[in-house]
Amino acid sequence: MKASSASNPVVLYWHRTDLRLHDSPALHAALALKPSVFIPVWTWDPHYVYKARVGPNRWKFLLECQSELSKGYKSLNPKQKLWVVREGPQTILPKLWKHWGVTHLVFEKDTDAYAKDRDTAIVALAEKAGVEVIVRMGRTLFDPDELVYKNNGKPTMSITQVEKAAVKINNGNPDKPLDPPESIPDPWGEKQMDLTSLDHDSVDNKPDLNAEHRTKKDEQYSNLMGPKNDFAVPWDDIGIDLSQAATPHRGGEAEALRILAECIENEEYVAQFEKPKTSPAAFEPQSTTLLSPHLHFGSLSVRKFWWDVQDVFNKQRKGKKPVASVPTNLHGQLLFRDMYFAAQAPIGHRFARSHGNEVARFIDWHLQSNPPDEDGSVDGSYEVDSQEAEEWFQRWKEGRTGFPWIDALMRQLRQEGWIHHLGRHSVACFLTRGGCYVSWERGAEVFEELLIDRMLSSMWNFPALTHNVLDETACNIGNWQWLSCTAFYAMFYRCYSPIAFGKKWDPEGNLIRRYCPELAKFDKKHIYEPWKAPIADQKKWGCRVTGDGTPTSDSDDTENTYPKPMFDFDERRQICLDGMKHAYDVGLHGSDAKVKDGTWKTEFGNSEDRPSKKQKTS
DNA sequence: GATTCCGTTGGTTGT
DNA sequence: TACAACCAACGGAAT
Structure with a gap:
């Protein structure tokens, strides 16, 4: 032809x-x-x-x-x-x-x-x-490269930078949504469309990270046009048994637009939504109205979302009703998505790691990713510089830290693939600058893993916006950098307490009772600190606080147990604060030569109190 | 350039 | 119970 x-x-x-x-x-x-x-x-x-x-x-x-x-x-x-x-x-x-x-x-x-x-x-x-x-x-409100250009060629590291850059693009207004086409031209005729005569190149399918889900032979790549030579959507040839897919959420553009319309109907909620006022302790999110995968797969346009929200704002203002403002309102949430896209855009692969990353402050975390090879490739391995930190990391990951608020959230994450944004802040702060002093890179990987299979991950508590972090790598990575005070955010002395923060939102401890059922009978006074409950009460409530949460750690398996806290939080908080202050004083970034050649270690001294050194066992 | 102000989502104490 | 004052103390933007 x-x-x-x-x-x-x-x-x-x-x-x-x-x-x-x-x-x-x-x-x-x-x-x-x-x-x-x-x-x-x-x-x-x-x-x-x-x-x-x-x-x-x-x-x-x-x-x-x-x-x-x-x-x-x-x-x-x-x-x-x-x-x-x-x-x-x-x-x-x-x-x-x-x-x-x-x-x-x-x-x-x-x-x-x-x-x-x-x-x-x-x-x-x-x-x-x-x-x-x-x-x-088309994927974002504004072209990430254009945002970067209007931000003096630099990655957007704050929401005000995004707003200012956006004002320079089009007075802060994303493009108005375009209508769908009314007609589509023809393809070639059947004969010309046929690809039978083409060579078929093989693909690199090793390693297959989804092998565990493939119950049938993966025939995805055995025929260019699919098993029936009809270019069909591969329902039958990917080798994955989709009857396992229990999600009630339906894909597709019509469904996306229907959900959006339903959300927009609730005008007061849309206009007054302010993220920090949503509770991290409310379980059973309204998981029936998820728009996140639609934003990711592009079955919903983010600009359509923006302008539909804008219409509600206009109506409410006309009626002299209150409208929340950026950055806590819904537009703010969408702008944060753009911020992370435009932060990642100029940095590329380096954005996802510490080494070589010019915007990531260098901190002497435990369990840092190993630096890339000469050719820039990374193999996902990390340095176990402290056995204790490795154990803390595993206990955090498995929800057995001994801090019920943290464990409940981590178990909820594992079971349901979803936790509230502020719950994420709690566990992320705890793993990094506010407890374990473990690299944010480890946490980001765990979120990616646990948020994937269940598909319900969320950055925000607006059900329609529930946002799959895996889908938007930039957002997951960016949030971890934020929470660990590596980039975007610097007030490291603002530290989430695994006890006080949860109590503020959920004084009864209902989230804990649900996801740590062994503690369900503890009274309100001890639910956040069960180790402080008298032994007699622990017996009465049917759960002893002992061990480290591993099944083998307790010989008497007829009785429920819950682990003792893995460290003294106040002590760890102080050690982390000191470590962060020192790291900020040193002032290195991932792209600095001293980070690349490993000589950063000399900058961080040899004091016993450095979080990067093995902790004294007390 | 020095200084001031502010930052999407803290904790603790005291009224 | 609600709220204000204070704690501790950084970077970046604005002045």
Whole structure:
């Protein structure tokens, strides 16, 4: 097939982070070319299939988004669908351009570190093949690169920087949402669409981080067009038994818009929402209205969200009713998402780690990630500089620190994949600057792991905004840097108490009673500090406070036990504060030479009290 | 440049 | 029970 002339554009639209038809600037630009042939394609990227942890719930959600999008195309043009091709984009796209005579490649911009590398490679290949590339922003309120540019070329490290940069872009207003297209041009005829004659490149499927979920043979990459040669959404060939996917949440654009409309109806709530006033102790979040995966997969436009909220604000103001302001209101929450995107954009892969990261203050944490190899690659290993810290980390991870507020939250996280934003603050502060002095990198990994399978992770307590941190790597990493006072935030003396903070929100200890049921009968006075309860009461309430929470640590297994606190919190708090103060005085950042060559250690002295040294056992 | 002010979500004590 | 004052004390923006 010969490439068409510019007057007969053959447009390949590459769907990635935009599984929707409404408000897609890239799709809009593609259709503005007046294509004579239009082919909307999804290429399965093995990087995401095998290297990102995706449980059955998220697989199902993604496939639903794809199916709905495909239906959406079909309803606009019976000859159309989402053409799902089973090969990595770097190898298949050049073959498709040639085979289909593509003149234009159009896609939505993605500033994630991996996506940037991939897209740079694709653009180079397109240039070589004489294919014109059109890229449009669409995933965020503002183009992250433009925010960076308007922020004097620097990553956005505060919400005021974002606001100011946004004002310079368009007086602080994101683009108004675009309507979905009213019609879609035809693809090629059936014969020309067929890819049987193409070579099939193999993909790198080792290691497969999702192997545990594959109950059938993974045939995802065995046929370019799928088992029935029909480019169908791969419900049957990914090897994952989707009957395991128990989530009640449905993917797809129509569902996303329905949920949004439902949320927006509650005008007073939308207008007066202020995040710090939401309780971290309320379990049973309203998990029926999650929009987070929709924002991630792009089945909902964040700009549509913004303007729908703006309409409510306008109405309320007209009626002289109160409206909350940035940064605690809903617009503020969306701006924080943009802030993390525009912080990560110029830093790329380095943003996710401490070594080499110019915005990450260097602190002498325990259990730091090992520095990257010469070629910049990281293997995920970390230095166990202290056995004690390693044990604290494991106990934190497993919810057996002996601090019921922390343990309840960590168990809730493990069981349900969701904890409230302020609950996250508690456990994150506790692991890093306010207790264990363990690197934020370890915590970020655990959040990524535990928030993945269940899909219900949340940055915020606005149910519609419930935000999957795994989906938006920049937000997870950024929040950990924030909480550990590594970047974005510096008031390290503001430390969350594992006792007082929870009590403030939940004096009865209901969250603890639910997730640490062995403590359910403790009275209000002792529920946050069970080790202070008299032995007689512990017996009366059916739970002894002893051991470290491992099953083997107690010989008498007929009786419930709850671990003793793994350290004296006030003592640890002081040690951490001293450590942070010293680290701030030293003033190194991840990109400094002394961090890279390991000589930072000499800057941190040899005092016994340094948190980086082994603690005295008392 | 020095100084002042402010920062999305703290803790403790005292009224 | 609600709220204010104070604690402790950093970086970055504004002045």
